[in-house]
Amino acid sequence: MSSKIDQERDGVTLGHQFTPTMHRQVYPAIKATNRNLSAAGKTVLITGATRGIGKAIAVAWAQAGASSIVITGRAENLLKEVSDELKKISPKTKILALKSEATSEEDAKKVWAKVQEVVGIIDVLICNAGIFSEGRNGLPVTGLIEPSLWWSDLETNVRGPYLQIYHFLQQKLVQNQKPKGTVIILSSAAASFTMPGMSSYALSKLAGARQAEFLHVEHEGVRAFSLHPGIVPTTISPELFQKQAVDPPEMAGGLSLYLATPKAEFLRGSYITVNWDVEEMERNAEEIKEKRLLKTAFLNGQLRPEGHHFEGKI
Template identity: 25%
Template sequence: MNVKGKTALITGASRGIGRAIALALAQQGIHRLLLVARNPQRLQEVADEIEAMGVEAIPLVVDLSDRIQTNVVLSQAWRDFGPVHLLVNCAGVAHQAPFLQSKLLHVQEEIAINLMGMYGVTRLIGRRMASQQSGTIVNVASLMGKVAAPTMATYSATKFAILGFTQAIRGELAAHNIRVMSLLPSLTDTDMVRDLEWFRWAVPMTSEQVAEALIRGLNRDADEIIVGWQGRLAVWCNRLMPWVLEKTLQFAAPKFEDRSRPEYHFRHAGDTSL
């Protein structure tokens, strides 16, 4: 896909991988960027940075877990700024905890934003792309959508679902001249993951490296873009020796206090958090 002169909509554009993708597209000569995120201050900062590069940037403050707000704002943006040629679904959240210590509110947030938010945006923009018989959709998943990781059960589940969703609609939307791609970064050094306990031996990549991989994938119209040697190695190992990879991940996973023990519940009987 040649992005010159095109319009792209990027969710999760205020920081991390979403911000890096927006800047990379601006460097490639894209005409207009519709930037979607929840934080108005950060979003405006990214928009200002892109405008300084000579590219039109439109900040759209949207909480993707709010379906009505999402539909209203994005529908209005399509009417005001014209067709979207490239959609990049990058918004996501991650909460880390052993399964038995997981909190329902965190689980609901991950599903609402990572999965349902992505689904809603894709449905709204995809229908409009179908009417114009052209478009490209990139769903940012994760290596954890191929290889599930201990302490990240719900996050892994949403990323597995994103890959399944992407594969399912790829054939359907091809009939409308719409390409559907997935981007699978491994551990990336962003604000989100800095709050997590990292796995042993994991070497983080930068958001800029992920964005560069996406640009290369767009240029060759790849269906799936696995970013970095660690990701390719893990996927290869999972295909050939899944039991080895599973044992390795169990050993490499960060250790948390075992709150499932009866004595823990006795000491923390007053904890009513979900």
């Protein structure tokens, strides 16, 4: 482990650990200033980049020297603040800040039309914009949460990313070319467990992980990943996880840079979290690929022609 374990702080993360080493701070392999993570010559679009994780991802790409960074969000004043900060970090990077509502199809069209006009082709799409309505409302269980509020998480966290992914793919499809580039969808460890009061959020984040898998099999030129940013102290973190929320958003920024490099090829279509050690995963790349260790599974049972192998009697 990378540091002394504190069960009260690390319990949830430890229970979701894939590599022997658990990280809860930025480490050299995913540090934005690591020369191996250079974003020189790359263009990136990040949704929901006005604060927290989205902002940290944008800052990481500026630190890595991206040629162009497009950020979207709902608050114009915050977009300007982040835009100004990015320009100071990397004066040579072209910065485009666009107001956009995550679930608006019309806004998505306008964003990508402006991107085509000012930036051109986007190489990396990072779908970060998301909400956790149940967490802000005391984690009401099914039947106690209003249908419109329950649905809002799926609307934002599933439809929102798809609107961006659609236009990302259209960059090439309209030219009768095969889409290529990198798509990173922000997911959550919540997609992997069942806990009262998190049905809408967990379902929406599982959908994000599955979307990355579908992109992987549907478009051979698209490098798709779903990324759990850790338990980050943000405005949508429920009180239940406050003591666990110690992962800095910069970890997601650094990992997004890593996923955009050739080193991450073995992880295409996979679910990854910031707490796992990327170098330890690299050393086991073949097993991870062959056994589909980081892909979602429908059931724990073995579904095959001869049926599941039962240890008891049939």
